[in-house]
Structures are given as C-alpha cells and as structure tokens.
Amino acid sequence: MRLASAGVLAIAAAFLASCATPQRDYRPDALAMMKRDFHARGIAGVDRLNEDGVQAACNKHADDPPQAVADKLQKEQLAGINLPADGKLLGDWKSGEKIAQSGRGMMWSDKGGDGGSCYNCHQIGPRESSFGTVGPSLYQFAKLRGYGADIQRYVYGKIYNAKAYSLCSQMPRFGHVGALTEGQMKDLTALLMDPASPVNQ
C-alpha cells in the first residue's frame, strides 16, 4: 500500500518535472518568425524588430533586470540626454497641451514624430477627462512637487529618456529616438512646470 502510493507519487513527480523542466526559451523562435513575417512600411523599417541594449535587458529579465545591469544601462541613457543649449527648459504650455493631446507619431502611418501621446496614459490638465491610467496622474505636477530648476531638469530628462530613470519603464524615450523635438519637449515641460499652466491651478 505504502509502496504503491509512493510509486504513484514518484510517477506524478516525474510527470510534473517533465512539464516544468527546462522551460525552453522561445524568444529566438519568436524573433525568427517575426523577421520572416514582418515587412517595412512607411517610416517603420524591419530594423525596428531588433532590440537595442535597454530593450534586450528588459526582454531578457522580464522588465526586472538585476540592479547592476540596470544601474549601468541607466547611467548610459542618462549620459545621452542633451539638455537645451540655451539652458531654458520651459517653452509654451499652450503648445505643450496640444502636443500632449496628439497620439500620433512614429507609426507606419505617420511621416515621423508628431505628438507626445501623453493623455493616452496620464491625467494632466483639469479640462481633459479622456485620459489614460497606464502612467501616474500628472495633475498639479509642480504645485505638489515644487517649481525648482532640478525638477524642471528631471521633467525634461524624463520626457527625453524615461529609461534613464527607470530602465524598463513603459514610457517611450521621446528625445532619444527623435519622436519629439527640443522645442516640443520644452513645451511639454512647461505644461507640467509653468505656474500659469492649468495643470498647476
């Protein structure tokens, strides 16, 4: 009796092990399949299927890379952020609101960059009720956190390259990939940081 049940257990354990064991990594199969099946369209070339360093680290570690890996890559990303040469980080918040509203840019149906898609994921101004919730609310951003130069730099830098602050953030790297111009990023920074912006009322 005991023997029999032990035997059953052993078989069950072996079966479970065979199911659970060496989880084959299907990522190479997936990439090979995609490379076979995708084609360039408009501005979206097939080179976009290739991972860069940040993407590779995040893909490999399911968006949770070891601290050392994250630190090293974040430092590199931070070093790539070009702050405006004139030292001014605040543009026109009104234009920033328009950029935040537009969900276009960098798709095969676009000519290049366009908007910031900000409202897709964030609550920002008080008048727009159609806002996404993928990212945190930015309503009253500076009113709650302060208007200082360091916070301005952080906002500009975060828009330029969110991965410099959190390696596997879901936020795009707008400046890094050229989706937004310096002027546009200044306008968006103003939307969040200008004391006159409706965001801070």
Place this chain on the structure above:
Amino acid sequence: MQSTRRNLLKAGWGLGLLAAFGAALLKPGRALAAWNKGAFEAKSAIDAMRALGMSSTEESKDIVIRAPDIAENGAVVPIDITSNIPGTTAISVFIEKNPFPYAGTFDVSQGAMPFVHIRVKIGESSPVRVVVAAGGRYFTSVKEVKVTIGGCGG
C-alpha cells in the same frame, strides 16, 4: 402664462404651423410632411424648431430619454425615447451642438407606440433635445451626452 412654459419664438409660429399642416394635407398616406429641408439645414436647434412650427414647448418629465451619460463613441450613440404623454403623435430629436442639429422626426400617430430607438452621430458633447407632439402641443426634455476620446488617438 405658466412659468414652466417656454416659448421659443417672437413671431411667425402661426405661419409655420399652417405650412406644416398644409404640407401634411397634400401628402395623404404619409403622416409626415415632405422632408423639411429648411429644418434639416438649420444651423441651430431653435431655427430648426421654428422651421418645424414648434412654436412653444413645455418641459415634461413624461419624456424618457435613455442615452449614455458618456458615449463610448460619438459616431454611434444609442438613444431610446419613450413618451408617456397621452396622445403622443410624433417624436423629434435635436442634437444641439451638431452642425445641423435637427436629426429627425418619428411619426407614431398611425399605429405605433410612442417609442423609438435610434443611433446617431454626436460630434462633441451636446445636449440631446427631444420634442414630443401631443394634442397639438409640444413637450420637451433634454439629456446631456458627453463624447469622449477613446483609443490611442493615432
């Protein structure tokens, strides 16, 4: 005059009413007058109502408008309208913020219940006004529909 009574026009309603009646008489077999170009091309609800001869309207709680507070998509907004006003003959719909607010009239005087379900385009958040004709009088009710932006906007 009752304070609840809202009158729409300064003058000319008698004429409009007469015109509507005249047209209806000319088209036996069909309850509605000829497709009212003037009303459909009016750029405001008040002008459309004037063209339809809706001289004065009374607010009524007996008109039930079931429409979303927030429409998922302004291209297709479902609206159920039920009139509990005795003797209801027609139900008209005005989407006040649309470029051409008058959306249509539904004649229920010849054997239909005072109910209609429609799906309409609403360009931006707008009051949807319903006017019910009953016993030669016009009753009205309004429902605000908010139109949102869904999807990624791309």
Place this chain on the structure above:
Amino acid sequence: MKQALVLGIVVAVAAAPWLPAAAQTPDPTAAEFDKFREIMEQDNPAELFEVKGEELWRARRGPKNASLERCDLGLGPGVVQGAYAQMPRYFADAGRVMDAEARIVHCMVTLQGFKFEELAKQPFSSLVRTPDPVSLVTYVAAQSRGMKIAAPRGHPKERAAYETGKAIYFYRAGAFDFSCASCHGVDGKRIRTQPLPNFTKPEQAIRAVQGWPGYRMTGGVMHSLQWRLNDCFRQQRFPEPGYTSETLSALLTYLTVNANGHVYRGPGIKR
C-alpha cells in the same frame, strides 16, 4: 402674455465642469460603456456582413468556380458549426497553425483559385469596401455563437505556437520600446477612456476574442482579428506583420488558448 415669448431656446443643461477624479475604481466610464454594450450588441450591423459572408461561402466563385462548402476548418470538410471556437489549430495540409481567417484565405486559394497576393493587397475594410475574407470570417464566427472557446493544444505545433505567441506578446522593441504587454500586461488600466484588458490572465483573455470579428463604430466598418492585430502593431510602432502570417496565428493561439472555456458570443460591436 408676451413677455415670455422673448426667450430663445434655453440651453437647459449648463454643462457642469467635469472634474476628473484621480483614482477611479471601478472605472465609472467603463461601467457606463458596459451599460450600453448589450443594447448595441442586440442590433448589430455585423449581422449584415454575416449574411453577406454566408452568400459568399455558398457561391461558386474564383478561377476554379468552386464554393467554399468543401473547406476544412478543422472539423472536416464543410463543417462550419463550432469550427471558429476551435481555432487556431494545426492543419497538416498547410503544415502550420492557422487562425480562422488564415484558414479561410487558404481555402479561397486552394479551392477557388484566388491568388494570395491579390487577397493580401487590401485585406482590411474601408468605408468603401469590405474584403470578402472579412465577411466570410464573420459568417464562420457566427456559427460558433454560444459555444465554448476550445483552441486545441494536442499537437506539438499548437503548443509551440502558444509558446512562440507568448514570446511575441512580451517582446519589447521598436521606436517606443513597446510590447503587447506594455498596454495589456497589467490589470485595470486604460488608454484615454478605453479599458485595457490584461490578456495574460484567463478571465480577461476572453476579451481578446469576444466581440471579434467586430463591427467598429469608428468608421462603421467590419473588422476581423487580423485587422485588430495589424493595427496593434502599427500603434506599437512596429513594422507591418504579413496578412495571415504565422506570427499572427501564433499570437492568436496564445490569446485564444488563454481564453479557453469561456463562451463565445459571436461577432460583436467595438468602439
């Protein structure tokens, strides 16, 4: 009496300024949409395409002047009932896993003699044209209305398609570093006002299948899952996936298997 006659139309509802609440659980906007979903589904223009698809299914067409009534959707030649709910599946004659539309297109090519390149040229609906495979897949899907989703996992290629599809789902790349999971990887989020189901969870994965093929209110056209995935990749800032390609069948295998066991309600209506 005439003092009241002066009034213009009274804009009765002075729109109260809508102040968004920061945290909303459960999402009242989504709840409001759900309230009207049933009404919209009750009378769904998708039915117009279902009727058209049935005509196309039975008609002798193409260079070979054949109907699709011998098309094998996995349950034997000509069996349409329940076939949609049991796809994607492995088809030995094609040597690959196919989703419903991929299989229908395969039949149009092999049985009717249509050229794949022609069918793939403009495969998605526009305001002026609904491609035949879209109507056909709507008809086929409708014949699984009320049935349980049961995408098969018996064949090794079906299991491999699931795993490959899963890897594609989580693969971040492109201009915005997005994967499918960037938007559909956590619970309770939304883009603008559109709720984002987390398809990695069985109870939410059904929402990748439910309502498709769907009559889309935006544009008022009928769309299939092939279109849905194509447009996801566009917004993911990826290059374009091939129409009915293995990548899309693999991804659909991952999504559908996750939804197995849920009841499919037939072609639906989408925002």
Place this chain on the structure above:
Amino acid sequence: MAEPMKIRATLQGDVADVRVLMAHPMETGQRKDAAGKLVPLHFIQSITAQLNGKTVFSADVSQAVSRNPVFAFKVKGAKAGDKLSVTWQDNTGDKRTDELVIRAGS
C-alpha cells in the same frame, strides 16, 4: 445597389417590437476621401413601415443617423401572419423595401 435590410419583429401580446438594420453609408458631406476630396452627402431621408399595406410608422431623418442605421419601434395591433414591410429612401432617390411575415410570439 442597395443591399437588403435585416428586419426582426417580436410579438408581445398585440405589439410587435420591430428592429431594423440597414446597409447605408450615411455620408455627412463633410468627410474627405483618401484623395482629399469631399465625399458628397448621401443619406437616408425617410423611412416608412407598413403593416399589411397600411402605414404604421414613418420618419424623416438627417445625416446625423449613424452609418449602417439601426432603428427600433413598436407597432400596435399586430398578430402572427401579418405582413410587415419597411422602406427607406435616400437623398439620391435610391430606395429599398424589405418585408417579413410576423411570427407567433415566444
């Protein structure tokens, strides 16, 4: 040209709950096509429903009605076996009539 409607009628007592799907582009005249040209106004203007040949419901509508229109209304005094027909006419003069025989309620 005009494609068939889909009509459903469900009897509840002597009231027929009628639901109609129509295939029509309902162009507003404000949309531009792929080439950037305005697509002309093209929309259903009037709808008539007849029960055994007698008009029981009619409507005049504008281009604000959604593409592929859906209407529902309720006809009094209907019974199983009655013939219900629905006709629409658009601004180009195009017309379509479809009909069904009302079946006993469930």
